[in-house]
Amino acid sequence: MSDTTLRNATDRVWPEDGVTRVPAWIYSDPEIYAKELKVFHYGKTWNFVGLDCEVPEPNSFKRSWVGERPVIITRDAEGEIHVVENRCAHRGSLLCWKNRGQAKDITCPYHHWTYNLSGDLMGLPFLRGVQGKGGMPRDFDKSKNGLTKLRVAVRGGSIWATYSDEVAPLEEYLGPEILMRLDRLVSRRPLRLxxxxxxxxxxxxxxxxxxxxxxxxxxxxxxxxxxxxxxxxxxxxxxxxxxxxxxxxxxxxxxxxxxxxxxxxxxxxxxxxxxxxxxxxxxxxxxxxxxxxxxxxxxxxxxxxxxxxxxxxxxxxxxxxxxxxxxxxxxxxxxxxxxxxxxxxxxxxxxxxxxxxxxxxxxxxxxxxxxxxxxxxxxxxxxxxxxxxxxxxxxxxxxxxxxxxxxxxxxxxxxxx
Ligand SMILES: [Fe+2]
The missing domain is CATH 3.90.380.10 (Naphthalene 1,2-dioxygenase Alpha Subunit; Chain A, domain 1)
Structure with a gap:
């Protein structure tokens, strides 16, 4: 294995002259890239995921991404917006393959585990097995096997999500100058896709x-x-x-x-x-x-x-x-x-x-x-x-x-x- 392969991302040294020089390895080093996803997209940031006009009615959904992770924006029957991972809690299958649409629940194509639009596991086939054989253990807890839910913030017609419990509230994260510009475009009137x-x-x-x-x-x-x-x-x-x-x-x-x-x-x-x-x-x-x-x-x-x-x-x-x-x-x-x-x-x-x-x-x-x-x-x-x-x-x-x-x-x- 070469020295370069062994070198850890944290061993990388930025060139002298500070920010007037950018080293080319930041565009190709897989360890740098992995760290960026962890620190930024899955860290203490708010990620834009979509516009509210993309989930215009109760019981609608839209696919999006946070970093590399697929997520689903949903609007439930009560009109509340959720962002959940587009990943079945059972075996990790991609749940939703369609870009956007209407649905009352989300069913995994692989083993048909079914979730409501806020990401709770509602049911799964053969929970008690067949003719007394198979099935899930008696102590299997559906409430602990829902989809991974992200924190959500909505500002005007824009929808944001984060994995972090520590990031500042969205308004503070954006700051007054961005808020003014965002509101100018998405908060004054209802949006049309x-x-x-x-x-x-x-x-x-x-x-x-x-x-x-x-x-x-x-x-x-x-x-x-x-x-x-x-x-x-x-x-x-x-x-x-x-x-x-x-x-x-x-x-x-x-x-x-x-x-x-x-x-x-x-x-x-x-x-x-x-x-x-x-x-x-x-x-x-x-x-x-x-x-x-x-x-x-x-x-x-x-x-x-x-x-x-x-x-x-x-x-x-x-x-x-x-x-x-x-x-x-x-x-x-x-x-x-x-x-x-x-x-x-x-x-x-x-x-x-x-x-x-x-x-x-x-x-x-x-x-x-x-x-x-x-x-x-x-x-x-x-x-x-x-x-x-x-x-x-x-x-x-x-x-x-x-x-x-x-x-x-x-x-x-x-x-x-
Ligand atoms: Fe350009």
Whole structure:
């Protein structure tokens, strides 16, 4: 066995120069990955699992994930929301294979053990055996053999779960800046589910986590953004880390005149094709100014989601780790129950901006899946994060890696690296 194989995750040493350097082994070391799941997803965090419009009525369910573990969100007959592991207490079989639907109870396909929607074991076949033979022991206690239940918190239309009894209440975990942004999108009006996109990205989950904290690449790698003036490096833009790097938000004020301005910054971006026009302006401009604040932006709640608003397109990106070298991106598009046809159509049209084939997001999964084998092949290499200086403070620019540095400041403390 090689030295590298024997080396324990805790023996890993972060490079000098702190958070301006990120070692490539964090994207491929299976022990680091296992520790991340334990410390973060199964530790003292609140994990987003879904929206309440995905379980709209009593007796409905939706599959989701916390870390790698499959869970089921249920709404019981009384309307109460629960999150239970999607794992039979008997032999560990996956209980629910359907993405979402209606059910009064959950029956395991393997041996037909049946649970109610709050996860209690209600019954099992041949409990007393057949003709006096077989069956469960007399002292088998159904009340001790239910599904594993997670702690649940609901904020507006968003549903969160945790394995921890010690984590702070959800509102405290999110903090006032995230709460304000979350409430702006999901707490003022009842939500309407518009649809899903799902994709497997063959890269470590943190590469995507960094990507959504990386405004530096946005106008460079996504030509649609700069060409059609959705985002410009010379526009109003703010990158704000929160809770010493745990969460973050970014926002910009949309300026429809930006497209026609040439500046020092626009000259540096090769991807601006000023002779191109979008024929259908509805794709790139907010026809309905529904929030009355001209704000576009995103916020990230560690360790599960990025919530994003492009004009009238509202979407949650759920980042689900799938082994050290892959993650799933689950995109949930939503609007409001009282939306009229005009805005509903706009939301659907503008949803073309994001998702696996989105005009401003398809490049991300491509570049990250090509990056993963490279970082795996050079685990002792380091990445350079000096754009915008060496610090981790909020900055009013896109030309910064402050959000990624702030994330690794937080990450190193929590992981003991
Ligand atoms: Fe991107």
């Amino acid at each position: 518009l649809g899903y996109s799902r994709q497997i990205v063959e890269s470590n989950w943190k590469l995507y986590w960094e990507n959504s904290r990386d405004p530096y690449h946005a106008t460079l790698m996504h030509p649609f953004l700069s060409t059609f003036g959705i985002l410009r490096t010379d526009g109003d833009y703010h990158s704000v880390p929160l809770q010493e790097g745990r969460h973050e938000y970014t926002y910009s004020q949309y300026d429809p005149e930006l497209k026609n301005k040439t500046s020092e910054a626009s000259k540096q971006i090769k991807s601006i094709h000023s002779d191109l026009e979008v024929k259908d302006k509805e794709v790139v401009s907010s026809v309905v100014d529904e929030f009355k604040d001209g704000m576009m932006g995103a916020f990230q709640v560690f360790p599960t989601i990025l919530v994003q608003q492009y004009f009238n397109c509202l979407v949650v990106r759920h980042v689900i780790p799938k082994g050290v070298g892959a993650h799933e991106l689950s995109w949930t598009y939503f609007g409001y129950a009282d939306d009229d046809e005009t805005i509903n159509r706009l939301r659907l049209k503008q949803s073309n901006l994001v998702g696996p084939a989105g005009f401003v997001s398809l490049e991300d999964s491509e570049v990250l899946s090509l990056m993963q084998p490279v970082v795996e092949s050079c685990p002792d290499s380091v990445q350079v994060l000096e754009m915008g200086g060496h610090g981790t403070e909020a900055q009013s620019t896109m030309m910064t890696e402050t959000l990624i540095r702030a994330f690794y400041d937080f990450y190193r403390r929590e992981m003991g690296l």
